[in-house]
Amino acid sequence: MQLSIAIPSANCSYLEMLSHLHCRPATLLTFSKSFQIYRRTKFPSSMASISTVSTEKAASSNQDQPTQKTHLPLQVSPPVPASISAQFQDYYILVRCCVGLSKFDSSFRFFVLVCWHSLKWLNLVAKRLEKFKTTIFTQMSMLAIKHGAINLGQGFPNFDGPEFVKEAAIQAIKDGKNQYARGYGVPDLNSAVAARFKKDTGLVVDPEKEVTVTSGCTEAIAATMLGLINPGDEVILFAPFYDSYEATLSMVGAKITSITLRPPDFSVPIDELKSAISKNTRAILINTPHNPTGKMFSREELEIIASLCVENDVLVFTDEVYDKLAFEADHICMASLPGMYERTVTLNSLGKTFSLTGWKIGWAIAPPHLTWGVRQAHSFLTFATSTPMQWAAAAALQAPDSYYEELKRDYMAKKAILVEGLKSVGFKVYPSSGTYFVVVDHTPFGLENDIAFCEYLIKEVGVVAIPTSVFYLNPEDGKNLVRFTFCKDEETLRSAVERMKEKLIRR
Numbered sequence: 419m420q421l422s423i424a425i426p427s428a429n430c431s432y433l434e435m436l437s438h439l440h441c442r443p444a445t446l447l448t449f450s451k452s453f454q455i456y457r458r459t460k461f462p463s464s465m466a467s468i469s470t471v472s473t474e475k476a477a478s479s480n481q482d483q484p485t486q487k488t489h490l491p492l493q494v495s496p497p498v499p500a501s502i503s504a505q506f507q508d509y510y511i512l513v514r515c516c517v518g519l520s521k522f523d524s525s526f527r528f529f530v531l532v533c534w535h536s537l538k539w540l541n542l543v544a545k546r547l548e549k550f551k552t553t554i555f556t557q558m559s560m561l562a563i564k565h566g567a568i569n570l571g572q573g574f575p576n577f578d579g580p581e582f583v584k585e586a587a588i589q590a591i592k593d594g595k596n597q598y599a600r601g602y603g604v605p606d607l608n609s610a611v612a613a614r615f616k617k618d619t620g621l622v623v624d625p626e627k628e629v630t631v632t633s634g635c636t637e638a639i640a641a642t643m644l645g646l647i648n649p650g651d652e653v654i655l656f657a658p659f660y661d662s663y664e665a666t667l668s669m670v671g672a673k674i675t676s677i678t679l680r681p682p683d684f685s686v687p688i689d690e691l692k693s694a695i696s697k698n699t700r701a702i703l704i705n706t707p708h709n710p711t712g713k714m715f716s717r718e719e720l721e722i723i724a725s726l727c728v729e730n731d732v733l734v735f736t737d738e739v740y741d742k743l744a745f746e747a748d749h750i751c752m753a754s755l756p757g758m759y760e761r762t763v764t765l766n767s768l769g770k771t772f773s774l775t776g777w778k779i780g781w782a783i784a785p786p787h788l789t790w791g792v793r794q795a796h797s798f799l800t801f802a803t804s805t806p807m808q809w810a811a812a813a814a815l816q817a818p819d820s821y822y823e824e825l826k827r828d829y830m831a832k833k834a835i836l837v838e839g840l841k842s843v844g845f846k847v848y849p850s851s852g853t854y855f856v857v858v859d860h861t862p863f864g865l866e867n868d869i870a871f872c873e874y875l876i877k878e879v880g881v882v883a884i885p886t887s888v889f890y891l892n893p894e895d896g897k898n899l900v901r902f903t904f905c906k907d908e909e910t911l912r913s914a915v916e917r918m919k920e921k922l923i924r925r
C-alpha cells in the first residue's frame with residue numbers, strides 16, 4: 419500500500435482525502451483501531467481524548483448509506499515527553515495543531531493523515547527490532563555537532579590512518595580492482611589474515627577454508643550469529659556489551675542471558691556463569707580487550723570459560739577488534755587455548771588498529787565446520803566486501819612490528835592525558851588495560867543517571883561521553899558509569915579536560 423504524506427487543504431472532501439491516502443474506508447477503520455490500541459498501551463495516562471466519527475460503512479447496512487460508527491480518540495495538549503523519538507515528537511506537535519483547526523471534519527482528515535504518516539515510522543518496524551532505537555553513538559555524535567561539543571564519545575579516531583595503506587587503496591583502484599570480490603575475500607587478504615593470526619597466536623589456519631572477509635567486524639558478528647545460532651538457542655553475553663550483539667541476537671531470535679561484570683575490576687562472576695549455562699546454551703560471546711570497560715580477560719578467566727564450554731559443548735564467539743590495543747597485559751586469544759580452536763569463531767577488523775574505522779573491513783576465523791555457517795550467512799548479507807579496500811587491507815596487515823609498537827606508544831600517551839585529566843576533574847576512574855576507552859563513575863557530579871549526566875556534559879560543558887546503560891540488558895546496572903574515548907589527538911583531549919575542569923562542578 420502506498421502511503422501519502424500530503425496534507426489536504428482545510429476544505430478538501432472526504433473523497434479527495436481518500437485519494438491522498440490511496441486506501442479504502444475499511445482500511446482506515448482498521449488503522450484507527452490499531453492506533454487506539456497502540457496509544458492505549460504506550461501512552462495510557464498522558465492523553466485526554468475527544469471523540470469524532472468516521473464514515474466507515476457498517477457491514478450489515480445498506481452499502482450506499484455510510485454509518486457513523488467509529489469513535490476516534492484524539493490527544494490534546496500533552497507535554498511532549500523528552501524520551502519520545504524525534505519522529506514521534508513531530509507527530510505530537512502536528513496532532514496538537516490539528517486539534518486547533520476550526521473545521522473539525524478537516525482536522526479529522528488531517529489527523530488520520532498524520533497518524534498514517536507516523537505509523538510508517540512507528541509501527542512498521544519488525545517486532546524483533548522495535549526496542550532498538552538509533553544507536554547511542556549516532557545520537558551522541560549528532561548532539562556533539564549540534565552543541566559544538568568535543569566528541570570523546572564514539573570510538574573513531576580524529577586522525578587519519580597510515581599513508582602506506584591509503585596509497586595501497588588508491589593503487590588498487592587505479593589497477594582496476596573495482597569489481598565484485600570473491601565472496602569470502604580476495605586471496606591476498608585471506609592469506610594476510612591467516613599469516614597475522616599465526617604470528618599472533620601460533621595457530622596455523624587455512625586462508626581458503628577458515629578465513630572469511632566481511633564488511634567490518636559488525637558483519638562478522640552478524641554472519642556468525644545468523645549462520646550458527648538457531649531461534650530459541652541461548653547465548654550468554656557479558657554486560658556491559660557492544661550494542662550490536664543484542665540487536666543481532668534479536669534478529670536471530672536467540673534467547674540472551676546476560677552476566678554483569680561489575681566495577682571496580684569487572685571480573686567474571688564464575689559462579690553466575692556456571693549457573694547460567696544450560697542444556698540450551700549454544701554459545702558464549704566474549705570481547706577482549708573489552709568495550710566499554712577496557713577490561714582484558716585474564717588467562718584464568720579464559721581458561722575457566724574454556725573448560726565450561728568444552729564440558730557443556732558450547733561455542734565461543736570472541737570479538738578481538740582491540741587486540742592490538744592491549745596496554746597493561748598481553749592479549750590472549752581464546753582460540754589459542756587447548757581444545758578451543760575447534761569451537762571458536764575469532765572476530766576482528768582493520769578499523770581500530772589502522773585508524774580506518776570507515777573502511778569496514780573485518781574477518782571471521784574459524785575451523786571449516788563453523789566457517790561453513792558463517793559463510794552461508796555472509797553470502798546473503800553482503801556477499802562480498804569492497805574490493806580495493808581488501809587489497810589495501812592485505813598491505814596493512816603486512817605492517818612491520820614497529821607500526822604496532824608505535825601505535826601502542828601513541829595511545830598510552832593519549833590515555834595518560836585523559837585518565838590523569840579525568841581524575842583531576844574529580845571522576846572516579848576505573849582501570850582500563852586495553853581498548854581506547856575508559857569508564858568513570860559520574861556520581862560525584864550529582865546527576866540522576868548516566869543519560870542525564872551525558873546530556874548535561876554535552877549541553878553545559880561541551881564534551882561528549884557515552885552513557886553505559888545502553889550496554890546492559892538491565893540499564894540500571896550502568897546508570898553510574900559513562901565511557902570516554904581517548905582515540906583523539908592530544909590537543910583535543912587536553913581541551914576536553916580543560917572544559918571539564920572549568921565547568922563541571924561537584925554537587
Ligand SMILES: Cc1ncc(COP(=O)(O)O)c(C=O)c1O
Pocket residue numbers: 573633634635636637660705709737739766767768769775778779780
Ligand atoms: C567491541 C566491538 N566490536 C565490533 C566493533 C565494530 O567493528 P567494525 O567497525 O569493524 O564493524 C566495535 C566498534 O566500535 C567494537 O567496539
